[in-house]
Amino acid sequence: MSGITITGVTVYKARLPVVSERRQGSGITKDAITNIFVKLDTDAGIAGWGEAATSAVFPGGTEAHMAALHVYFRPFVLGADPFRIEALMERAERAVVHAAEAKAALEMALFDIVGKALGTPVCNLLGGPYRDEIPLSYSIANPDFDADMEMAKRLYGEGLRIFKVKTGAASHAEDLRRLETLRAELSPDVDLRVDYNQGLDVFDAIPKLRDVEAFRPTFIEQPVDLNRLDAMAEITRAIDTPIMADESAFSPANALDIVRQRAADIIAIKVMKGGMMNVRRISAIAQAAGIPCYGGDMAESGLGHLAGTHVIAATPNISLGCEFYQATYYLKEDILAQPFPVVNGKVQVPTTPGLGIDVDEDTLAKYTVERLN
Ligand code: MG
Numbered sequence: 001m002s003g004i005t006i007t008g009v010t011v012y013k014a015r016l017p018v019v020s021e022r023r024q025g026s027g028i029t030k031d032a033i034t035n036i037f038v039k040l041d042t043d044a045g046i047a048g049w050g051e052a053a054t055s056a057v058f059p060g061g062t063e064a065h066m067a068a069l070h071v072y073f074r075p076f077v078l079g080a081d082p083f084r085i086e087a088l089m090e091r092a093e094r095a096v097v098h099a100a101e102a103k104a105a106l107e108m109a110l111f112d113i114v115g116k117a118l119g120t121p122v123c124n125l126l127g128g129p130y131r132d133e134i135p136l137s138y139s140i141a142n143p144d145f146d147a148d149m150e151m152a153k154r155l156y157g158e159g160l161r162i163f164k165v166k167t168g169a170a171s172h173a174e175d176l177r178r179l180e181t182l183r184a185e186l187s188p189d190v191d192l193r194v195d196y197n198q199g200l201d202v203f204d205a206i207p208k209l210r211d212v213e214a215f216r217p218t219f220i221e222q223p224v225d226l227n228r229l230d231a232m233a234e235i236t237r238a239i240d241t242p243i244m245a246d247e248s249a250f251s252p253a254n255a256l257d258i259v260r261q262r263a264a265d266i267i268a269i270k271v272m273k274g275g276m277m278n279v280r281r282i283s284a285i286a287q288a289a290g291i292p293c294y295g296g297d298m299a300e301s302g303l304g305h306l307a308g309t310h311v312i313a314a315t316p317n318i319s320l321g322c323e324f325y326q327a328t329y330y331l332k333e334d335i336l337a338q339p340f341p342v343v344n345g346k347v348q349v350p351t352t353p354g355l356g357i358d359v360d361e362d363t364l365a366k367y368t369v370e371r372l373n
Contacts, residue, residue, distance in 0.1 A: 003084040004117060008041030009074040010373040011066055014364060016301060017332040022141040022166075033299050036065050036102070037335070037364060040109045042082060046116045049109065050109035050357045051304040052101035053272055053297070061101065065305065068095075070372040077106070082113040089275065096266075100274040101298070102271065108307045115354035122307070122355055126314035128139035133346040134295065134312050135321035137162035137193065138329065143169075145178055150188060155329070161346030162191040162321050164221075168199015172208050179215040195221035198247055202231040206238045213241050219266050219294075222246040232263040242266050247294055249273075252281040259289040268296035269311075269318055271304060273278035276311040279318075287317040295322030302340035305347070306355040313349040322347060331342030335360070335364045 015032045036052040050070070054061035056199040074096040080088055088110060092103050109221040115122045123129050138155050140163055142148040152163055165182065182192060194217045200208060207225050212220065219242045224231045228246035236243045245264035249255050250273050257266050268285045269279045283293045297305065297311045307322035312318045324347055326338035334340060341348035349358025 002081055002114075002117060004044045004046070004082055004113070005043050006040050006077055006080050006082055007040070007043050008295050008373065009069070009077050009369065011069045012037040012039070012042075012364060012368045012369040013062060013066055013370040014335070016335070017365050018330050019290040020145070020156070020330075022139070022330070030259065034369075035299070035301060035304075036062065036069065036104045036105060037303070037359065038069050038109050039057065039175050039359075040077065040082065040113060042113060044117065046113050048082065048109035048111070048113035049104035049303055049355065050107070050112070050115070051300055051302040052105040053304055054101055065099055065102040065105070066370070066372065068099035069105060072096045072205050073102070073106055077251055082110050082117075083293045085110045087115070087309055089277065099276075101272045103274040104272050104304075104307070107277065108271070108304070111276065112354040119353050121347060121350055121353060122276075122310040123313040126280070128348050129313045130316045131313055132349050133343070134163055134309060134324075134349070136159045136160055136301060136325055136342060136345050136347050137164050137321050137323040138325050139164045139166060139195070139323055140178070140182070141166040148225040149181065149185060151280060151329070152182070155345070156186060156190070157228055161189060161345060162193065164195050164323060166197065167194050167212070168196035168223075168300075172211070176211055180214065180292045183215050188231070191218050192216070193218050193221065195246070196223045198225050200224050202228055204237055207233065209239050209241070209295050212241065217241055220247065229257060229261050229263040232258075236262060236264055244268055244294060249282060252278065252285055255282045255285040259285060259291065263289065266320065267291055268291050269293045270296045270298055271307045271311060272298040272300070276307055279311050280315060283317045293318040295324070297323050297326065299326055299330075300324075301331060302334040302336040302357070303355065303359060305340055306336075306350065309347050309349055310355065324370060333363060335359050335367070
């Protein structure tokens with residue numbers, strides 16, 4: 001209870017230009033990503049911001065998430081007390097199935113308001129900072145591999161030590177060639193990881209992954225179809241390198257199935273998997289099974305990354321770094337009023353109230369293609 005009332009819900013669809021093509025989920029993103037932003041105004045003069053990154057996972061996601069926020073959530077959010085986050089998220093859960101990203105956007109904006117109202121960063125609402133900075137991973141995902149090699153060398157110079165290679169889109173031989181090049185041309189202290197985005201067939205995944213293991217990746221992410229937990233379990237048993245579930249682990253119920261079948265050694269959390277509190281539920285189930293988590297993303301701007309940063313800061317079990325590089329290295333221009341905080345290859349946990357940095361409304365307006373209020 002706060003005595004604060006939400007008086008406005010504005011939903012923005014924004015097309016954010018990017019610097020290069022890249023593999024995102026199962027498709028290729030060309031020149032821009034389209035994300036949804038939500039602004040909640042209150043009678044206390046405090047505004048909260050949220051983001052839904054909709055470029056992956058569900059086809060037609062952008063319009064579906066706009067509708068979830070504007071048509072289904074707006075009626076019960078208007079007039080509500082923003083401090084009742086659990087109750088409002090339960091209403092959202094009942095209002096529409098799926099739309100995990102839209103739910104994440106709503107929850108993010110509510111936490112932003114509460115943090116600002118109490119004058120404290122969001123991580124303090126989640127147990128306080130267990131860590132003050134998070135090692136940053138950059139994804140080698142450009143179809144132009146040589147361009148990404150140059151980028152990787154530049155980022156190494158800026159302090160980054162984690163690189164994640166997207167595999168399974170090119171041929172197996174080409175994937176091995178890329179891994180060989182990365183190992184040969186980058187320093188031996190680089191932490192190399194591999195993400196298949198479900199790209200392998202079940203029947204020959206194990207022999208292919210045995211080839212990949214020669215390049216000593218720290219983990220191999222989502223080698224096969226998200227629904228094939230039986231195959232994920234078989235691969236986890238057969239391969240020495242830790243196997244990470246990403247697309248297979250979208251909800252706490254998924255995490256429970258993974259634990260029961262021991263279908264992964266690591267789970268990728270993402271704020272877009274239903275919000276910060278859902279991420280904590282997934283992480284808690286994983287922790288009980290001795291499974292650490294990693295901070296993934298779905299091509300959010302700096303705003304979504306701030307929410308991810310706060311939840312990782314406050315959750316000891318999310319211990320394998322994060323991939324919040326879009327705002328700094330992938331978008332031509334981020335929508336935050338100040339740069340997303342990366343220093344020496346590590347994301348810095350904000351110490352200012354709420355999510356920590358506000359959206360620059362002029363910049364957002366520049367890229368907004370549709371607005372509903
Ligand atoms: Mg992934």
